Amino acid sequence: MRRYGLRLSLVLAGVAILAALPTLGLPPYYVSLFTQVFILGIAAAALDLLVGQTGVVSFAHASFFGVGAYTVAILCTRYNVSSYVITLLAAAAMATAVAALFGLVALRAEGVGFLIITLALNQIVWGLAYQWVAVTGGENGITGFFRPPIGPFAASNVNYYLYALAAMLVSVAVMWVISHSPFGLVLLGIRERPRRMRALGYNIWSYQYAAFLLAALFAGLAGGLFAYYNAFASPADLALPLSTQMLIMVILGGAGTLFGPLLGAAILIFLSNTFSSLTERWPTILGIVYVAIVMYAPEGLLGIAQKRLLPSLNTWLRLRQRREVSAAKQSESPGDAA
Amino acid sequence: MIFRIPKAHSAGGARRVLAAGLVLALALSLAACSSGGKGGTSGQNPATPQKPIRVGFLSPATGNAASSGQDMANGWKLWWQQHGDEVAGRKVETIYYDTASDPNTALTRARKAVEQDQVDMIVGPYLANEGLAVAAYTTQNKVPLFLPTVSADDLTQRKANPYVIRVAGWTSSQTTHPAGEWAYDQGYRNVLTIANAYAFGYENAGGFAQTFTEKGGKVIKQIWSPLGTSDYSPYLSQISAAKPDAVFVEMVGADAVHFLEQWKSFGLKDKVPLIGNETLTDQSNVRKLPADVASGITTFGHYAEGRDDQATKTFVDGYAAAYGVYPSYMAAAAFTNGQWISQAILQVKGDLSNKDAFLAAMRAVKLDNSAFGPMTMDKYGNPVENVYIRKTVPAPDSSKAGVWNVVEKTYPSVSQFWTYKPEDYLKQPVYSDQFQGIKQ
Numbered sequence: 177m178r179r180y181g182l183r184l185s186l187v188l189a190g191v192a193i194l195a196a197l198p199t200l201g202l203p204p205y206y207v208s209l210f211t212q213v214f215i216l217g218i219a220a221a222a223l224d225l226l227v228g229q230t231g232v233v234s235f236a237h238a239s240f241f242g243v244g245a246y247t248v249a250i251l252c253t254r255y256n257v258s259s260y261v262i263t264l265l266a267a268a269a270m271a272t273a274v275a276a277l278f279g280l281v282a283l284r285a286e287g288v289g290f291l292i293i294t295l296a297l298n299q300i301v302w303g304l305a306y307q308w309v310a311v312t313g314g315e316n317g318i319t320g321f322f323r324p325p326i327g328p329f330a331a332s333n334v335n336y337y338l339y340a341l342a343a344m345l346v347s348v349a350v351m352w353v354i355s356h357s358p359f360g361l362v363l364l365g366i367r368e369r370p371r372r373m374r375a376l377g378y379n380i381w382s383y384q385y386a387a388f389l390l391a392a393l394f395a396g397l398a399g400g401l402f403a404y405y406n407a408f409a410s411p412a413d414l415a416l417p418l419s420t421q422m423l424i425m426v427i428l429g430g431a432g433t434l435f436g437p438l439l440g441a442a443i444l445i446f447l448s449n450t451f452s453s454l455t456e457r458w459p460t461i462l463g464i465v466y467v468a469i470v471m472y473a474p475e476g477l478l479g480i481a482q483k484r485l486l487p488s489l490n491t492w493l494r495l496r497q498r499r500e501v502s503a504a505k506q507s508e509s510p511g512d513a514a
Numbered sequence: 515m516i517f518r519i520p521k522a523h524s525a526g527g528a529r530r531v532l533a534a535g536l537v538l539a540l541a542l543s544l545a546a547c548s549s550g551g552k553g554g555t556s557g558q559n560p561a562t563p564q565k566p567i568r569v570g571f572l573s574p575a576t577g578n579a580a581s582s583g584q585d586m587a588n589g590w591k592l593w594w595q596q597h598g599d600e601v602a603g604r605k606v607e608t609i610y611y612d613t614a615s616d617p618n619t620a621l622t623r624a625r626k627a628v629e630q631d632q633v634d635m636i637v638g639p640y641l642a643n644e645g646l647a648v649a650a651y652t653t654q655n656k657v658p659l660f661l662p663t664v665s666a667d668d669l670t671q672r673k674a675n676p677y678v679i680r681v682a683g684w685t686s687s688q689t690t691h692p693a694g695e696w697a698y699d700q701g702y703r704n705v706l707t708i709a710n711a712y713a714f715g716y717e718n719a720g721g722f723a724q725t726f727t728e729k730g731g732k733v734i735k736q737i738w739s740p741l742g743t744s745d746y747s748p749y750l751s752q753i754s755a756a757k758p759d760a761v762f763v764e765m766v767g768a769d770a771v772h773f774l775e776q777w778k779s780f781g782l783k784d785k786v787p788l789i790g791n792e793t794l795t796d797q798s799n800v801r802k803l804p805a806d807v808a809s810g811i812t813t814f815g816h817y818a819e820g821r822d823d824q825a826t827k828t829f830v831d832g833y834a835a836a837y838g839v840y841p842s843y844m845a846a847a848a849f850t851n852g853q854w855i856s857q858a859i860l861q862v863k864g865d866l867s868n869k870d871a872f873l874a875a876m877r878a879v880k881l882d883n884s885a886f887g888p889m890t891m892d893k894y895g896n897p898v899e900n901v902y903i904r905k906t907v908p909a910p911d912s913s914k915a916g917v918w919n920v921v922e923k924t925y926p927s928v929s930q931f932w933t934y935k936p937e938d939y940l941k942q943p944v945y946s947d948q949f950q951g952i953k954q
Contacts, residue, residue, distance in 0.1 A: 203629070204629040204630070205626050205630035208629060209625075306711075306712070307711060309716070309946045309948065310948055314712055314946070315712035315714075315741075316646050317617065317643055317646060317647065320650070320673065322654060406618065406650075407651065407654065408617065408621065408651075410617050410618075410643050410646075412643070417616075449626065452612050453611070456576065458576070458612070459576055459614075
């Protein structure tokens with residue numbers, strides 16, 4: 177536990193601040209934007225489980241996100257389900273079920289092959305959502321459902337902000353435990369030395385498959401939260417641009433850091449909202465920012481922070497500690513002499 | 515002696531102190547931020563009643579619908595340039611938002627408009643899915659949404675609500691209901707339809723198919739081509755093989771351009787009669803085509819830039835002078851939207867504090883004439899307006915476009931429900947690839 181002491185206190189502090197922000201007078205629009213960050217953060221962190229931890233780059237992540245969104249939208253509009261627990265669990269389950277199928281197809285390949293297959297699978301799901309009007313409402317999507325009250329609390333934007341924050345915390349905590357468990361370490365091993373892992377007797381395929389399902393599960397949950405947030409589900413929720421965006425979040429924040437993608441989601445959402453109100457050329461500016469980060473911080477922002485900032489912080493702490501100890505010794509030694 | 519603390523503990527303590535310091539620093543800086551923010555907003559709301567009326571204008575400035583979004587924004591700007599941005603003593607201020615042709619982005623921008631910029635109303639967005647997403651949000655927040663172009667049928671039919679009005683807008687099937695009857699009256703009995711495989715295509719084709727088959731015609735085949743198709747040859751072979759009396763065509767954007775080019779090069783243009791929808795020969799598409807490809811095509815629409823009428827002429831000339839091209843229906847709709855809103859603001863004497871009164875004034879506006887012709891509002895929030903049979907002819911100024919649309923026949927005061935009783939019409943489902951209103 178001590179190993180993670182500093183990080184844990186940083187995380188707890190961050191959470192405390194985030195939870196207090198709305199009452200500290202965060203403007204309503206930023207409450208909305210932060211809610212979006214939390215939701216997309218869950219999906220991006222889940223993708224990191226695949227990209228950073230297992231070393232498998234998937235372009236099908238948006239399809240699981242979108243399946244989650246449609247599951248919630250359909251349960252709300254057709255079956256009048258008003259329980260978050262039921263709809264969100266169903267969203268996660270549906271996404272996992274779809275991933276169970278996709279994994280069988282995609283994980284037959286490796287590397288670029290896997291990437292292309294997931295890209296194609298994502299397009300298939302998008303095409304289905306776009307064309308299967310009877311179920312998905314086609315291009316127009318599904319509207320006509322609203323957030324039910326959250327337990328005893330009203331479904332206000334602030335309450336939903338807290339709900340999404342809690343969902344993000346629980347999800348990321350679970351993912352953190354998974355990634356630091358023996359299972360997660362095997363995934364790391366597969367990323368680094370697949371052949372050796374195979375030689376050691378690990379069934380690589382089944383580990384990758386399990387990671388694929390886990391990533392989809394959390395993506396589905398995030399998609400469900402997103403549908404409630406927007407009161408809307410449409411093919412845009414599972415379109416390829418969203419898959420790409422999630423990958424950018426992971427890379428910006430730092431692949432393999434789990435918390436980095438949350439930062440990546442925040443940067444992506446806040447930058448696009450800031451620049452788009454300044455100029456029509458905002459996609460160009462975003463592009464330049466991405467390229468700059470990839471060129472000068474290829475490990476991502478959190479990656480570079482961990483590499484540069486944390487060691488120097490640790491060194492500083494160690495130095496101070498050594499100084500304290502030697503100071504203590506010095507103050508002792510005269511006494512001893514006397 | 516007192517200072518002799520076990521090593522590990524000392525490190526942990528230092529870390530905890532550091533962490534606490536960080537927390538404090540962050541909390542302080544944030545508190546400073548938020549109090550600064552509060553000061554800012556209270557500064558924006560002085561007690562004077564004459565603060566400007568704020569309009570949030572949502573349109574795609576990037577993404578695949580960017581050129582249509584540009585037309586919209588141009589039309590809107592032109593109205594205020596020509597008529598001044600002051601109505602009933604109050605300044606009208608527009609904030610522009612880029613929807614990026616994406617419904618989720620449109621929603622985020624709408625949130626910004628409402629929650630941060632506190633607009634009095636939203637005009638736009640452009641695409642149907644953007645409109646549906648934004649309407650769900652603005653309705654919940656009771657913000658008036660005035661749609662100039664979004665034509666998804668259900669927004670003013672089965673999902674109509676008081677905060678959504680298609681100001682100077684239209685409903686997809688509104689313009690194709692007359693087309694079905696007209697086709698039958700021309701003597702066509704077996705008609706094939708081809709349309710983009712999405713809601714707008716289903717609704718355009720459905721309006722046509724319903725009235726055509728109710729008169730006794732037969733729809734022999736319906737082709738749904740995916741949006742973004744560039745090669746229409748497989749579909750064109752199917753059309754010539756089916757030997758229909760006529761073809762009903764709905765196409766938007768680049769699809770319209772590709773279709774018309776290939777319709778001509780396949781030699782079908784002079785062989786098979788074509789009945790088009792509004793967007794097929796909208797100025798935004800035909801301005802990219804040579805005159806021999808785009809001329810002589812009959813379409814049904816609520817707008818015709820070549821309409822021989824003073825209101826249309828004034829608008830078209832002003833637009834052409836300002837932007838160097840003839841205006842599309844999106845430009846005309848945003849322009850007329852400005853005209854409509856100005857009238858309503860005058861009606862309530864610039865007082866928008868009573869939202870219900872303002873919305874009632876918006877619904878009561880009657881335009882005796884506009885770029886579209888006369889317009890009134892039905893109680894569901896959709897205009898009752900002219901539908902024109904239009905024909906493309908060489909444009910007067912060939913440097914601006916090869917062809918433009920002139921009026922051949924006018925159906926006056928067409929409702930979104932055509933000649934049906936609204937209550938009966940609303941009992942049938944919205945048009946889709948499953949339901950086309952076809953009477954066997």
